[in-house]
Amino acid sequence: EDKVVQSPLSLVVHEGDTVTLNCSYEVTNFRSLLWYKQEKKAPTFLFMLTSSGIEKKSGRLSSILDKKELSSILNITATQTGDSAIYLCAVEAPGNTPLVFGKGTRLSVIA
Amino acid sequence: NAGVMQNPRHLVRRRGQEARLRCSPMKGHSHVYWYRQLPEEGLKFMVYLQKENIIDESGMPKERFSAEFPKEGPSILRIQQVVRGDSAAYFCASSPAGSTKNIQYFGAGTRLSVL
Numbered sequence: 072e073d074k075v076v077q078s079p080l081s082l083v084v085h086e087g088d089t090v091t092l093n094c095s096y097e098v099t100n101f102r103s104l105l106w107y108k109q110e111k112k113a114p115t116f117l118f119m120l121t122s123s124g125i126e127k128k129s130g131r132l133s134s135i136l137d138k139k140e141l142s143s144i145l146n147i148t149a150t151q152t153g154d155s156a157i158y159l160c161a162v163e164a165p166g167n168t169p170l171v172f173g174k175g176t177r178l179s180v181i182a
Numbered sequence: 183n184a185g186v187m188q189n190p191r192h193l194v195r196r197r198g199q200e201a202r203l204r205c206s207p208m209k210g211h212s213h214v215y216w217y218r219q220l221p222e223e224g225l226k227f228m229v230y231l232q233k234e235n236i237i238d239e240s241g242m243p244k245e246r247f248s249a250e251f252p253k254e255g256p257s258i259l260r261i262q263q264v265v266r267g268d269s270a271a272y273f274c275a276s277s278p279a280g281s282t283k284n285i286q287y288f289g290a291g292t293r294l295s296v297l
Contacts, residue, residue, distance in 0.1 A: 075224075103284075105285065105286075107288070112290045112291070113185070113186070113273070113287075113288040113289055113290040113291065114225070114273070114288045115288070116285055116286075116287060119285055159224060159225065161225075163284060169215055169217075169227035169230055169238065169241070170215075170225075170227065170286060171227070172217075172224035172225040172226070172227075173224050174222070174223055174224040175224055
């Protein structure tokens, strides 16, 4: 059965800290890995990763995929209170299979 | 360009009643996905539909749950004879047709509470 595991499950940091969130997966015929940010509303798309070793960057957020290790990390530098959210990792396999989500990492950034 | 629209945002039902959840995909999207989220859990896939077709319903309970995406109008997730265990947040996502970059965009969800 396809599986996605995120760690840590929760994390509390102070503003200005840098955080690294982890996602590992066991998926047959991997196609892509996606990161979403979920606040008290719709999960919003952050990144889609398909190739190993290529970093994707958006402002203070960046992510990279390691297909050899079957994992990805999401980095957030200079965290702000607005970064507080649940960060969801999902993996896509070919065909009609849906996204398989991890349980998420709940990040709390305190002032 | 409006995003994925779900309604209602909150729905309260008594045990045994029916719940109808609606999802209008983003403009130009013809693929719709329904997910369920329990507290402290990730999103669990339920069903994947294209217009007038159910593509994959492997995550949906075989009894009491049904979904449709008619030619006109929103996708509907229907739960008959609700039980307390159906209380959850139900999210809908949509993606464009025929895209290899299958990014799913999510609605804000419907929070179902069964009393």
